[in-house]
Amino acid sequence: MPSKGSRSSSKKAKKTGSNVFDMFTQKQVAEFKEGFQVMDRDRDGVINKVDLRGVFDEVGRIATDKELDDMLNEAGGPLNFTTLLHMFASRSSGESDDDDVVAKAFRAFEEEGGGVIDADKFRVALMAFGDKFTSQEVDEAFEQFDIDDDNKIDSDALVGMLCASGKEDTEEAA
The missing domain is CATH 1.10.238.10 (EF-hand)
Known part of the structure; x- marks a missing residue:
């Protein structure tokens, strides 16, 4: 007799054709x-x-x-x-869309004139809005960023580091 299985032991969502959970x-x-x-x-x-x-x-x-x-x-x-x-x-239609969203999110923090993000303002925003980061989490992330002597983060470098496609097209077209 075939085993019916237990839902409690199943770690996968049920697969039934075009189930949205399969996506x-x-x-x-x-x-x-x-x-x-x-x-x-x-x-x-x-x-x-x-x-x-x-x-x-x-x-x-x-x-x-x-x-x-x-x-x-x-x-x-x-x-x-x-x-x-x-x-x-x-x-959700692919990674390029996800990359575009990530790039635009970081571009929103750029200073007027574009190209750089004020590290102090960015730190405050990460700890104050949305899924708030702890000071330690921000410190760990900032260790990965190139921050210049003026306390600025190169936004192209940041987007390039976080997105599979590197620079997104909106800045290159400008």
């Missing part, structure tokens, strides 16, 4: 789930406007009712965990 690693699914749980303030399994507003308030970003409504309307229905995964899957 991500177990680690990614776990990270998305953790993020979902942080956003689902009332723990009802659905992210609603009150939940979203709480997240935005926590990170110090003002969001209008229209912005929140627009975000929720992208889901096309109740925003549960599976719907959120489908949204991530539909926007």
Whole structure:
């Protein structure tokens, strides 16, 4: 008689054809789930406007009712965990897109005129916003960066170090 297996011992998501869970690693699914749980303030399994507003308030970003409504309307229905995964899957089309997002995130910290990031301001931002880094984590990351005598980080070098494609096209085209 064939063994039916136990769900509790299974370490993989069930594979059933085009299951959205198959598009991500177990680690990614776990990270998305953790993020979902942080956003689902009332723990009802659905992210609603009150939940979203709480997240935005926590990170110090003002969001209008229209912005929140627009975000929720992208889901096309109740925003549960599976719907959120489908949204991530539909926007994830390869590493170059991921690299572009990473590059743009770091470019947002560039000083006016571009090309460099103030190391002190960047350190504060890493420890104050989003998934806050500890002082030790920032120190460890900064050990990997080339910081010049003016306390500036070359943003091209940073993007090149963190992205598979090196420099992204937006700066080269300028």
